[in-house]
Amino acid sequence: MKLRYTIIYVADVPATVDFYERAFGLRCRFVHESNLYAEMETGETALAFAGEPMAEMNDLAIRPNRRTEIAAGFEIAFVTDDPHAAYAQAISAGAAGIKPPAEKPWGQVVGYVRDLDGCLIEICSSIGD
Template identity: 65%
Template sequence: MKLGYTIIYVADVPKTVAFYEAAFGLKQRFIHESNLYGEMETGDTILAFAGTEAAEMNGLAIMPNTPDGPAAAWEICFVTDDVATAYERALSEGCQPVSAPSEKPWGQTVSYVRDLDGCIVEIASPIQGSV
């Protein structure tokens, strides 16, 4: 078994795909014609978005993400050599700042923003030796 997908349930799939293209420089792989599912080009593990209606169709009960209030207890993390530029780009495209880039004792540069739905997105440099 391998981790194939991270799927985030969102109010508006096309809007979220466009947001992730603008804020994090991802490319979309496709959006289903129903507008209830879309995938980004993220390599072996696909970042995807599904409409909240799809949760009910799948028999799931979810707590929708919202920018008003604490975030859900998980995050996604993008890795880049230029954290400062990626962080500024994310903010200029509408992300809320949480923590500006700073260097950790173990040598990694780390920053946090929240996306349009309030989900936590970390932008960090590769850990030395693990690139």
């Protein structure tokens, strides 16, 4: 099997796409006309967003992610040459700052924000840089 998609259920798919474009510089690959599904251009493994009503259509039940709630136990990590600038860009695009980038003992620079729905996003340098 191949890991081909990471799909996050979100409150508002177009707003999330717009946010990820502005905050993290991603490009959108595809938005379904229903506005209930979109994929970002992230290479072989697509970061995708599904509208929360899709959960019930798939016979699933989910706990919606919201900024005011405790973050769900997962994170999306973006690697960049300049975590400090990327962190600032995310904040200016509307991300909620949690932990500004700081150097780990192993030399990696790591910071955290929460996205529109409160999902944890890590912004880091690649290991060994």
